[in-house]
Amino acid sequence: MSDDFKRQLQDYADGKLTGNDKEQFELELEKMEAYQAYLGELMGNDEDRHPLVDGSAYKASTPIKEASLLRRSKWRARIQTALTAIGILITFTLISAILTGLFYGLGKRSSIYQDVVSSAIALTRPNLTVSGGSNSNAYFTMDYKGNMKKKIGDSEVSVGDFQLKFVLGWPMGEQTTWHSERNNSNTSLFLLSGSDAASNNQDWATLEKLPEGTVTEAFVSLDKRYTTDELLQKFNGKNMTPVWFAAYTGQERKLGVAELVMNPVGFPAYPLWHAEDMQVTSRSEEKRGWFGKTVMESSISPGIQTYGDGSVRDKNFLDTLHLLQKYATITNRLAPWLPLEPTITYLEANGVKLYGVVVTGPTKELLKLKEEQWVSSIRVGEVRLWNWNNR
Structure with a gap:
């Protein structure tokens, strides 16, 4: 060798x-x-x-x-x-x-993405909200996980789990696990034309058969389009709560002679406050090490009248649509059926008019809506045992 x-x-x-x-x-x-x-x-x-x-x-x-x-x-x-x-x-x-x-x-990107996700779901899925948090991983990925809820009676009821993965800020697909197939019914809930639909609607009979001691979620179609203030006043003094409003955008996909609305767009009765809406009440900073610091901040949202402040709610609706437009890649992933630009253009030109509302309350109280002239038809949603505090 x-x-x-x-x-x-x-x-x-x-x-x-x-x-x-x-x-x-x-x-x-x-x-x-x-x-x-x-x-x-x-x-x-x-x-x-x-x-x-x-x-x-x-x-x-x-x-x-x-x-x-x-x-x-x-x-x-x-x-x-x-x-x-x-x-x-x-x-x-x-x-x-x-x-x-x-x-x-950087720039609170994670918090903004969470706001966009929750806003997109709240505006395109009636009476459905998601709350959760995000966790950044390696390789520029982030996972957002949340719980999907509905307001039924006085309770927030969990109806499913939600997950969305981000890669370099791009959403890579929604994963939704429903607790029941009935929860995944977000189409054909409202009618645009009323006429004699009320007399033929089978869901009134369903309400009659449901027992006392239950609370119900109901999708109510209106006889015409109302302003937000006008519709809110319809519930003043009634033992029920409006939780979501269906807004006419001029872009509705319709089905059949009765004009069933596919994939309605609207907003929750309680506004979706964003970071710029909040009023900071206190703020403090505490240094951590040589370069770090901990910032503690508390803030409150604007006050709002239960049966009023329609202009405030309408503005919040449009502000939320503009937020979704700014982050269109996320919105298109969660609500590909929502044409943002023409929707915003129509609402800004014609104002916010409502043709439907999701209400919840005691089943027998909702049955009384059959006698209201402004109610065209009703569709029964989720039903739960009594959890109601009388209004």
Whole structure:
């Protein structure tokens, strides 16, 4: 074995050989392993059976030891290469986790995305809200997970689980798990034309059959379009609560002669306050280490009248639509049927007019709506046992 070969062997064992030099040397090792294996077969393990070489006994153990040394060196190099790769992966993961946290934390991007998600669901899925939180991971990904709820009676009832994954700020698909198939009924809930639909509507009969001691969610279609203030006044003094309003946008997809609305758009009775709407009441900062600090802030939302402030609610509705327009990639993922630009244009030009409302309350109180002229028809939603405080 030459000194140059020994040096290369030592460099290979130490992981110093790279590129073409490493490939060429590994080819030489493979050749030597094949030669030595064949030589070992010819010579066997008994040194007395072999001829003398240069006047001395040729020891069969010599090539075997060299082969063992070569194999150990080769495996040592492989393990070192694998450990290096693992180290690089771990380092990259740690760095990407730090950069991911900075990416989603910069400019409160994570909080804004949460606001957009909850707003898109609240405006396009009647009487449905989602509340949850986000968690940034490595590789510039973030997971938003939340619980979907409905207002039925005086309780917020969990109806499903929601998850949305972000990659570099792009939503990659919604995953919704409903607790019941009935919860996933967000189409054909309202009628645009009223006429004699009330007398033929089978859901009135359903309300009559439901027992006392229950509360119901109902989707009420109106006989015409009302302003927000006009509709709110209809509920003043009634033992029920409006929870979601269906707004006419001029973009409705209609089905049938009765004009069933597919995928209605509207807003919750209680406004969707955003960060710019909140009034800061107190703020304090506490230093953490050399460069860090903890900021503690408390704020309150604007007050609103139970059966009034229609202009405030309408403005909040339009502000929320503008927020969804600004983050259209998220909105299009959650509500691909919502044409944002023409919807906003129509509402700004014609004002907010309502053709439907989701109400909840005691079942027998909702049945009284059949006698109201402004009620066109009704569709029964979720029903629960009594959880109501009389108004």
